[in-house]
Amino acid sequence: MITASHAARLSPPAADWRTLWREAVTDPHELLALLGLEQLASRLPADDAGFSVRVPRGFVARMRQGDPLDPLLLQVLPQLAELDQVPGYGVDAVGDMAARSAQGVLHKYQGRALLIASGSCAINCRYCFRRHFPYGDEMAAAGQWRKALEHVRQDSSISELILSGGDPLSLATAKLEELSRGLAEISHVTRLRIHTRLPVVLPERVDEAFGRWLGELPLQKVVVLHANHANEFDASVDAACARLREAGATVLNQSVLLRGINDDADTLTQLSERLFAADVLPYYLHQLDRVQGAAHFEVDDAEALALVEAIRQRLPGYLVPKLVREVGGEASKRPL
Ligand SMILES: *Cc1c(COP(=O)(O)O)cnc(C)c1O
Numbered sequence: 001m002i003t004a005s006h007a008a009r010l011s012p013p014a015a016d017w018r019t020l021w022r023e024a025v026t027d028p029h030e031l032l033a034l035l036g037l038e039q040l041a042s043r044l045p046a047d048d049a050g051f052s053v054r055v056p057r058g059f060v061a062r063m064r065q066g067d068p069l070d071p072l073l074l075q076v077l078p079q080l081a082e083l084d085q086v087p088g089y090g091v092d093a094v095g096d097m098a099a100r101s102a103q104g105v106l107h108k109y110q111g112r113a114l115l116i117a118s119g120s121c122a123i124n125c126r127y128c129f130r131r132h133f134p135y136g137d138e139m140a141a142a143g144q145w146r147k148a149l150e151h152v153r154q155d156s157s158i159s160e161l162i163l164s165g166g167d168p169l170s171l172a173t174a175k176l177e178e179l180s181r182g183l184a185e186i187s188h189v190t191r192l193r194i195h196t197r198l199p200v201v202l203p204e205r206v207d208e209a210f211g212r213w214l215g216e217l218p219l220q221k222v223v224v225l226h227a228n229h230a231n232e233f234d235a236s237v238d239a240a241c242a243r244l245r246e247a248g249a250t251v252l253n254q255s256v257l258l259r260g261i262n263d264d265a266d267t268l269t270q271l272s273e274r275l276f277a278a279d280v281l282p283y284y285l286h287q288l289d290r291v292q293g294a295a296h297f298e299v300d301d302a303e304a305l306a307l308v309e310a311i312r313q314r315l316p317g318y319l320v321p322k323l324v325r326e327v328g329g330e331a332s333k334r335p336l
């Protein structure tokens with residue numbers, strides 16, 4: 001018999017990440033209401049320009065109440081400025097179409113192949129190139145991994161496989177297990193890198209089963225997170241980062257430099273300090289990819305360089321991210 005005192009000692013079941021995923025906020029009016037910002041409704045674009053609102057409730061909880069300029073809110077709230085047509089901003093900003101070498105594989109750089117493992121994300125970031133990418137045709141996981149892995153198998157120069165997307169952690173762990181079984185037969189791949197925003201926006205995704213899968217992979221493991229502001233971190237994100245490290249992963253972070261969100265030296269300094277508090281090292285600070293609908297987020301190169309110079313004077317060298325731009329057709333990300 002379970003007595004009241006016995007029941008109290010049982011910890012509540014951890015929320016399943018798929019449930020939390022499904023319960024994300026997808027209505028911009030609800031998002032504004034949750035933050036006490038109903039008055040901003042008149043500034044929403046009439047339609048979502050083909051890229052809907054999506055934000056997990058745990059991430060909304062890290063936004064400040066009543067602040068229309070909250071740096072987390074600005075990453076997900078549609079703006080009228082998205083409808084502006086700005087010269088130089090296209091739908092394939094970084095030449096992904098030209099780099100496609102097999103279904104779902106982007107092979108741009110020596111030694112590294114990137115698999116578009118999934119087209120889904122738990123959050124829709126307004127500045128993202130993903131707004132326009134034809135994921136329907138390009139998902140490695142849509143059918144199976146077979147074609148993508150066949151490409152990797154046939155090119156022994158590939159030592160690092162990068163899972164990207166979309167967000168590869170949107171896949172069920174069972175699907176990732178299929179991938180690792182296929183990878184086990186390709187001896188020239190010695191590193192697996194995962195680019196994911198899920199440990200930040202839906203940290204419950206890094207659950208026990210995922211930790212076990214990662215921990216048992218007989219490869220070197222790198223996880224590159226994506227956080228743009230210190231406020232994106234809380235204890236649940238710290239716990240997810242700790243679990244990734246316990247599974248043997250090196251954990252890094254990449255950010256995008258975003259106008260009005262993290263384009264000042266104090267904010268970037270706090271971000272690096274907060275990352276390190278979670279045992280995460282900053283890797284890249286990206287200049288925005290010039291995708292249609294995102295021009296209002298751009299920070300020009302001169303200002304970006306001055307910002308990085310300013311944080312270099314305040315932070316230890318290992319907390320200063322590399323400022324880069326992705327340029328289609330080049331052999332690496334371009335340092336500024
Ligand atoms: C960014 C990227 C990589 C990784 O580049 P690193 O400089 O090693 O982080 C690999 N492949 C593709 C297609 C990329 O876009």
Ligand code: SF4
Pocket residue numbers: 120121122123124125128129130165166167197226
């Ligand atoms: S790919 Fe990354 S930046 Fe783009 S919407 Fe998904 S989580 Fe956001």
